[in-house]
Amino acid sequence: xxxxxxxxxxxxxGRGLLDVYGDRFLLxxxxxxxxxxxxxxxxxxxxxxxxxxxxxxxxxYIALGIFLNLEHGTPNYAVYLFAxxxxxxxxxxxxxxxxxxxxxxRDLIRKIYLPRELFPVATVWxxxxxxxxxLVVLIGACLLVGWAPSILQLAAVILIFVMVxxxxxxxxxxxxxxxxxxxxxxxxxxxxxxxxxWASPVLYxxxxxxxxxxxxxxxxxxxxxxxxxxxxxxxxxxxxxxxGQVVSGTLPPDLFTLWLPASMLVSLAVLxxxxxxxRRLSIHFAQEL
Numbered sequence: 089x090x091x092x093x094x095x096x097x098x099x100x101x102g103r104g105l106l107d108v109y110g111d112r113f114l115l116x117x118x119x120x121x122x123x124x125x126x127x128x129x130x131x132x133x134x135x136x137x138x139x140x141x142x143x144x145x146x147x148x149y150i151a152l153g154i155f156l157n158l159e160h161g162t163p164n165y166a167v168y169l170f171a172x173x174x175x176x177x178x179x180x181x182x183x184x185x186x187x188x189x190x191x192x193x194r195d196l197i198r199k200i201y202l203p204r205e206l207f208p209v210a211t212v213w214x215x216x217x218x219x220x221x222x223l224v225v226l227i228g229a230c231l232l233v234g235w236a237p238s239i240l241q242l243a244a245v246i247l248i249f250v251m252v253x254x255x256x257x258x259x260x261x262x263x264x265x266x267x268x269x270x271x272x273x274x275x276x277x278x279x280x281x282x283x284x285x286w287a288s289p290v291l292y293x294x295x296x297x298x299x300x301x302x303x304x305x306x307x308x309x310x311x312x313x314x315x316x317x318x319x320x321x322x323x324x325x326x327x328x329x330x331x332g333q334v335v336s337g338t339l340p341p342d343l344f345t346l347w348l349p350a351s352m353l354v355s356l357a358v359l360x361x362x363x364x365x366x367r368r369l370s371i372h373f374a375q376e377l
Contacts, residue, residue: 104363105257107203114202118210123217141177141222145170152291162293164233164328167226171324172290172317174226178219179252179313180281185211186260187277190268190373197373204370205363208260212253219249226324233328241323248316248323251355255312258359265369268376288317294340309340312351318343 108115149169152158159165186208190197193207227235267273288311289297298305308314318340326338340347 104203104367105205105209108205108209111203111206115206115210115213118206119213119217122210122214126214138221138225141170141173142225144177145173148173148291158292163330164325167230167233167328168293168321168325169291170226170229171320172288173285174219174222175248175252175317175320176285176288176290176313177222178215178249179256179316180284181218182212182215182253182256183259183263183277184281185215186256187263187267187274189260190264191271204373205261205366208264208366209257212257212260215256216249216253230324230328234330235324235328237323237327241327244319244323248319251312251352252316254359255355258355258362261362261366262358265366265373268369268373284313287311288313289321290317294318298340309347310350310354312354315343315347315351319348 145166149159149166153165153169162168189207189211190204197204197207263273263277285291287308294314297308301308322339322343329338
């Protein structure tokens with residue numbers, strides 16, 4: 089033999105997400121492919137990353153901020169609203185697209201072997217590429233109303249982005265794998281996406297939920313996206329408030345000492361469970377697809 093022959097690898101015995109890191113070049117190619125396919129034949133192209141969230145923001149702001157007068161009791165309600173929308177959009181887009189990622193790439197999966205985890209992870213990266221322009225718009229809006237964040241608040245933005253990425257990747261791996269066998273998964277994820285905007289304090293303040301749920305409020309706080317949105321509000325919205333505009337109870341009790349660590353643990357647990365589910369189900373992807 090002129091060279092060493094690689095041994096066969098038992099299906100499902102790869103290193104999971106570590107293989108994705110090892111195939112970073114393939115990940116980059118998949119991200120580029122997803123972006124090109126998504127905007128093929130589009131006139132605006134990546135500008136839709138700005139248009140869609142701005143339209144969503146205007147609808148919610150007019151309906152809730154003006155018609156229901158929520159902006160009266162929430163200073164700089166526009167910043168409060170947009171900060172939550174930007175983060176939730178990143179999560180929902182990542183989850184929706186990663187759920188369909190394996191099925192959408194069935195032809196490629198049936199023809200060649202490559203780490204299957206690349207596809208859900210690539211969709212999260214594509215969503216991140218859409219998230220960054222929206223973040224720039226948010227920062228610009230905050231600067232117009234006197235945004236002066238601390239170093240800790242800027243660090244919190246990065247931490248929350250990582251946490252939400254981990255959560256979306258874990259759920260994407262789980263639902264993406266299950267969707268190969270049961271296409272009902274897409275409908276379940278669509279319902280989750282529909283609910284998550286209202287299940288987090290994006291359109292309203294957290295104290296409204298506390299008044300309604302009372303001693304059961306902790307169930308609401310267990311949702312990692314609830315904590316993520318609250319920290320985003322602390323980082324973007326709260327530094328825009330003037331001394332006379334400070335609202336009592338702008339942050340939930342124990343946000344950083346209890347709920348943020350708990351949300352990070354939940355996100356890591358979801359990632360572990362998602363990876364475990366994906367590895368067990370990916371063995372028969374080619375046959376099922």
